[in-house]
Amino acid sequence: MGKKQQNDKKRHHFVPKAYLKAFCNESGRVWVYRKDNPQQPRPESPDSTQFRNYYYSQPKPDGGQDNNALEDFFSTIESGWPKTVAKLRANRDMNDQLSNLFEFMSLQRARVPAARDLTEGIDAHFVKSQLTSMHARGELPTPPLGFEDLPNMAEVAIDPHRSIHAMVDMFQGMGALYDVIGLSVVHNKTSRPFLTSDNPVIWFDPSITFEQQLPYTVNLPQGPVALIFPISPHLAIVGDTALAQSYAKQGLLQAEIDDEELIKAINEQICRFAYESILASALGQEDLILKHAECSPVLETKEIRGWNGSITVHQQVFGKRHTKPKW
Template sequence: MGDPKLHHYVPQFYLRRFADSVDKIWVWDKRRDRIFRTKAKSMAAESNFYLLPELAELGQDAILMERQFSELEGEVSIITGQWLEWIRNGLPGDRLPMPEVNRELVSLFVALQFLRTSDTRAILAAVSAEAGNVLAAERELRSLHAQLLWDEDLVSRFARRIGHCSWLFALNETEKPFVTSDNPVAFRAADNRMWLKAALFSEGTYVVYPLSPDVIMYCYPDEGLWRDARVRRFDCQISPVTLTAGMVGSDNSAQVFMASRFVISCQKSFSSERAFWESVGTDMYAPPSTE
């Protein structure tokens, strides 16, 4: 078997969790306002996305980064699969078993999920061009992205920030499923009123990451509003809050905001996601405050 050519920047195991009863996902292309159904392996991927020919020229593995991601994904798939089982069978307030090594692996995975996407690569290209360094070839852009992803200090800083947060897991028992996207790690301002593209280190900003259509993960920093609310005591617990369809829709708006292009669901309807996208840049409405 040859080396894989199609490299996913959102893992297949994760996307498959949003599949319908025939193992396909529904996708809304927000750029073209088009809905279609496809297999998870077809989405959030590009040919040779992590290929680094410069490594091959040095006698090394040109898809080393892709293999590293695959190894991490295998471990995190098992860990989060256990979480989903425990949460679905648990009760509000139940605490998930969380060995430190699992917390470290998932923290690294979430940090890298944010940094590894096509959206991040496009931002790198734009920043480089703004600085007067226009990247003429795809190879140059892949190399720049690889430097970011292999920047141990940067990635470790992101992962530590996530790992030191309080992790809460909410079970969605409404008829409205959580959706995800091709850029699924979202950031919300401390006052709950705004989604932010990249503000993990702003005070009070927290991570919102859907794990499946019925489970979502919140990562709250121990600072500001969240320290006052003493969320630390809820770390690794199933949230006592009963989600409403409105709350699910609010969290889904994050995926619309964060998505480079594609929003993904186990259901065909994207009416509320479309409505939110039409409101972006207007004062039509904002995500509600929970204060």
């Protein structure tokens, strides 16, 4: 790691403080339920949670490390978020100011550990498959006695800088999603507040059963697609291909929901899409949180073999999150 400067930013928040503040209670804290230990939630300030040290740092040509450039760029998008939330809460017309909403949602999908670990997992599988193929072709030295299966036993760590580059493609790729859905602002009028998480931008195929749904697995451009992005305990952005025509004519739609079962269903999706942490403005929804503590959106890789070779298929599933090898 290169020499750090006095003004270097160390805490790189993958969930911005500007976003977390909308979910704080009267004491300025948000309840953090870690999926590894959901029975013991902790009240945290926005500054003290949802960050990793030097998470967006990049190597410099001179051998040093730039710890500020990406954080400074993200701040240009985050700075307008409180005003956007205030306008949505006040039910004001946002149709000529939607750029901050789209940019914020896209960035919040691309920057989180759930997305970056996915990219690094795909790269790690590619490296390992190449190693296995080279071993099968006799292109590697003979492994020591007792380690004949060494290529399959090896753990592959990926330079995290690679997943920083992949954020750009993911950010830009969300345009295809926005092209086929309509967006609405949902005002939660029930006593059950919206939850959120360290992976708050979610979408799925609503035409199949809850048990059969896979994270971020939809049929574009035909659809159907449902998108959820909680904004505060009482506000959420909900997107759906069923709203596309109305959205094209009227712009951002507004809706009030007083059906607690529907809010519960939305929160259940939020809980299982959470990667490491579920975030709440108040205690009281432990039934949903504990139900999905054992699953997160993770990478599943399959090798489909044919007569002339094999095809690697990557998909996301709801499964147990594993600690990746440290770089």
